[in-house]
Amino acid sequence: MVRDDLPDLAAFAAVAHHRSFRRAAAALGLSPSALSHALRGLEERMGVRLLNRTTRSVAPTEAGAALLARLAPALDDIAGAMAAASATAARPAGTLRLNAPRSACRLVLMPLIARFLTLHPDVRIEVASDDALTDIVGEGYDAGVRFGERLALDMVALPLSGPQRFAVVAAPAYLARRGAPDEPGDLAGHACLRQRFPGGSLFHWELERDGIPAPVAVDGPLILGDQDLIRLAALDGLGIALLFEGYVAGDLADGRLVRLLAPWCPAFPGFHLYYPGRRQVPAPLRAFLDVVREAGRRAPPACP
Numbered sequence: 001m002v003r004d005d006l007p008d009l010a011a012f013a014a015v016a017h018h019r020s021f022r023r024a025a026a027a028l029g030l031s032p033s034a035l036s037h038a039l040r041g042l043e044e045r046m047g048v049r050l051l052n053r054t055t056r057s058v059a060p061t062e063a064g065a066a067l068l069a070r071l072a073p074a075l076d077d078i079a080g081a082m083a084a085a086s087a088t089a090a091r092p093a094g095t096l097r098l099n100a101p102r103s104a105c106r107l108v109l110m111p112l113i114a115r116f117l118t119l120h121p122d123v124r125i126e127v128a129s130d131d132a133l134t135d136i137v138g139e140g141y142d143a144g145v146r147f148g149e150r151l152a153l154d155m156v157a158l159p160l161s162g163p164q165r166f167a168v169v170a171a172p173a174y175l176a177r178r179g180a181p182d183e184p185g186d187l188a189g190h191a192c193l194r195q196r197f198p199g200g201s202l203f204h205w206e207l208e209r210d211g212i213p214a215p216v217a218v219d220g221p222l223i224l225g226d227q228d229l230i231r232l233a234a235l236d237g238l239g240i241a242l243l244f245e246g247y248v249a250g251d252l253a254d255g256r257l258v259r260l261l262a263p264w265c266p267a268f269p270g271f272h273l274y275y276p277g278r279r280q281v282p283a284p285l286r287a288f289l290d291v292v293r294e295a296g297r298r299a300p301p302a303c304p
Contacts, residue, residue, distance in 0.1 A: 008042040011035055012050055013075055016060045016068050093122040096284035099136050100145035102129040103227055104271045107246045108161040109145060116291045123284045132198045136276075142285045143275040147268070155274040158292055163267035165245045168207075169257040173237035181240070184214040184264055191239035192218035193230045205242050207264040214264055 014024040015035065025032040043050050050064035060068055100109050105127060113125055128134075128141070136144040145160060170180070174191075181187050184207045195203040202223070207214045220239045224230050227243055234241040234248075235256055245265075251257040273292055275285060 005042065005045070008038045009071060010075060011038050012042060012064070013068060013071055015039065015051060015058060016064060019058050021058060092120045092283040092287040094282070094284055095124045095126060096143075096282075096288060097126045097128075097141045098143055098145070099128045099130055099134050099139065099141045100271075101131050103131075103244055103247075104145040104160070105129045106228075107164075107244060108271055112160075112288075112291055112295055115295070116288055119291065120284070120287050123287070125284075130198070136274075142282060143273055143288075145271050145273055147271060155276060157272040157274045158289060159270065159296060160273045160292060161270035164270045165267045166242050166265050167245045167248055167252070167262070168240060168242050168260040168265060169234055169248050169252065170240045170260060171235055171237040171257055172255070174234075174239065175258060177237075180258070180260055184216040184261060187216050187218050187240065190218075190220070191222075192220040193233050193239045193241040194218065194220060194223040195227065195230060196223050196225050198225070203242075207261065208266060209264045 011024070011028060011030075014028055015021055018024040018027065021032045021035055025035045028035065030038075039051060048063045049061050050067060052059050052061055098109070109127070113127070117123070117125065133146075134141070134144065136142075147164075178190060181190060187205075192205075197203065205216055205218050207216055222233055222238055224233065227247055230241045231243055231247055231251070233239065234243070235251065240260065248257050252259055273289070275281070281289070
């Protein structure tokens with residue numbers, strides 16, 4: 001059997017079950033003439049008569065009855081598989097695979113995941129915390145997280161957070177030894193803590209004020225691959241760090257770190273959840289999108 005024969009085999013099974021072209025056609029949503037034409041084509045391709053037809057009745061031939069005996073269980077299996085797939089659209093279940101930068105996981109994603117798993121215990125979530133610009137389609141992820149300014153045009157995007165802001169920070173002990181920079185250019189004389197991405201590139205410090213960029217070349221004795229480690233290094237007084245504001249909010253409030261150059265750290269577009277296409281979104285992802293939207297409705301207005 002070739003794959004193109006499957007609709008005609010299903011039509012044959014319907015006629016054999018109903019013993020009537022008219023009733024089978026009504027069940028399949030076809031005209032009796034179209035159904036008769038399909039069955040004749042199937043018989044010609046197979047080289048065997050499958051149905052005995054009279055003006056008053058239709059019944060399988062011996063060959064047709066033998067085919068039906070083997071065909072019916074397979075068609076039942078296909079119908080069951082389709083029903084199971086349709087059921088997942090109504091009740092979220094299975095695995096949801098997400099790809100997100102580590103900063104997004106820490107700042108916004110994990111609280112949403114906690115809420116989602118409470119609502120949908122039949123879903124398993126797998127998160128790859130990856131600071132590289134991953135091809136989510138090619139790598140088999142259902143959705144990814146990026147900044148709004150880095151989204152591909154062919155992706156559907158949903159805001160995952162409000163605007164984000166970086167903070168230039170240092171420990172009081174470091175500032176007591178080296179002093180505090182008054183403007184971005186002063187950073188050239190300081191030990192700055194750098195971050196290297198998985199692809200090998202160094203994170204570039206982008207500062208600006210009133211929409212005017214303030215180019216700055218930073219250097220220092222320590223390069224790390226994770227903002228959590230950079231925060232710990234800053235707390236130890238090893239240098240000045242540029243970190244997400246959310247990473248160091250508690251440290252700033254408690255005085256463990258001091259904020260520097262605040263006017264040169266404006267807000268920028270926040271994280272977005274993105275995924276390919278709008279049609280036939282998998283049920284686990286559709287349910288996660290609902291949780292994200294609900295969280296957005298409950299969130300207080302973002303600070304400018």
